[in-house]
Amino acid sequence: MAATARLAARARPLARPNPGVAALVVQHGRVIARGWTQAGGRPHAEAMGLAGLAPAALAEATLYVTLEPCAHESARGPSCADLILAARPARVVIGQLDPDPRTSGAGIARLQTAGIETRLLDDPASAASLVGFLTRQRAGRPWVTLKLAISLDGCIALADGTSQWITGETARAHVHAQRARHDAILVGGGTWRADAPRLDVRLPGLETRSPQRVVLTRGAAPDGVTAISSPEAIAGLDSVLHLYVEGGAETAAAFLAADLVDELHLYTAPILIGDGRRSLGALGLASLADAHGRWHLHERRQLGSDQFTAYLRSRNS
Template identity: 80%
Template sequence: MAAAARLAMRARPLSRPNPGVAALVVYQGRIIARGWTRPGGRPHAEAEALAGLAPQVLAEATLYVTLEPCAHRSERGPACADLIVAARPARVVVGQHDPDPRTSGAGIARLEAAGIATTLLDDPASAASLAGFLTRQRMHRPWVTLKLAMSLDGCIAMADGSSRWITGETGRAHVHSRRAQADAILVGGGTWRADKPSLDVRLPGLEHRSPQKLVLTRGPAPAKDFTAISSPQAIAELEGVQYLYVEGGAEAAAAFLVADLVDELHLYRAPILIGDGRRSLGALGLANLAEAHDRWQLAERRQLGSDSFEAYLRCRN
């Protein structure tokens, strides 16, 4: 299942508005087929993984899929639950329940009714690979990642506002790889006016993955290729956006944190000291230090050339 969850990352974000799902077929201890949701949402992962496999093989095989197979038919293709019933694998292992009311348990029920042994897991890796879809279904908004690139002393720019470049080339390339996995990217109005960032993906071969561009401002969009949103809460109105990447600046970052809309925090630290520079965050409105504790859990740490990278997940009950 962990391998399927890693494979599912290939679907993100091009599968939108569908979730990025992956499926593996295992026969006699070996993976013999795989699939993931294709651009635009079709074909689904299960259809890709099952295509062309012989019935006698499937009769002894296990299908691993990161999300409950869909149970609803559409003009774009059959329900995956029906495809699986027709293929008749020996067993199906599902990483996560589908909260979409069109499926929500009905996919698994259909497999069981057909006599296919089905196991539902609460698999953390599958949940992580589906974070945008699950957040959209359960909280009615995108999964939000906040990125901050700073000096060792917590500055994102010099006192005069100049900030190119705090991090090195390797760190910047890593940021572009994160942009390529987002549906939309956002900066504050002040950052746009000061830096005019392009917010595109500049990695060879991934330029087409540049996300939708947003700016947090109460006024009109500052450029024709940007969409203005008036508040952090307005991200709930972004149709089809499952993954939102917030690049700051300090006031926009603070606004999302105060609204408790940040699910993942990406910190890039360069081995430099700026001193009297611009801080990475604006006021968060904390009444006491105790409010700052037990909010974030370290999920990843790595070295990127001379820079360090840390990812933290918001601790939610």
């Protein structure tokens, strides 16, 4: 199942507005087919994985899929539960229950009623691969990642606002790769007016993956850009499952104060700025105790001379 979840990364973000699901077909310990949700959301992962397999190959095979097969009818194609029933694999292992009320539990029930051995796991790797979809379904908003590029002393720019470049080329390339994995990218109105950032992907071969651009402002939206007036308004960003927030300091603080940041990406450069612009504005904390227990380390890696650290929000605090 962990391998299936890793495969799902190929579907992100092209599968939107559908979740990026992956499927593996395994026979006698050997992977004989695989699939993931295609661009625009169709075909689904199960359809890709089962396509072209003979019934004899499936009779002793297990289908692993990260999300419960859909059970509702669609004008865009048959339900995955129907496809699986027609293919008749020996068993189906599912990483996560689908929270969509059109399917939730119904896909599993149909497979079990038809006599196909079906097992539902609460698989963390599958949940992580589906985190944008699950957050949209359960919280009514996209999964939010906040990115900050800072000096060792916590600055994002010189006192005059100069910020190009805090980090080196390797770290900046990593940021562009992160942009390519997100549906939309957001900056504050001050950053937009001061820097006119392109907010695109400039990695060779990935230029077409540039995300939708969003500005946090009470003013009018620039051409080709979506404007929202508050962090909470991200709920209205249609088809956005993963939102990448790049700043500046007041915008970052606004999202943190609203407790809307799920993942924090810090790019720390080995430089000292001193009297520079701080990375965050006021967060509204009443005591140091309120700051503890909110974040846990998820990933750390070296990017040239810079260090990348990712933290996940601990939602039990």
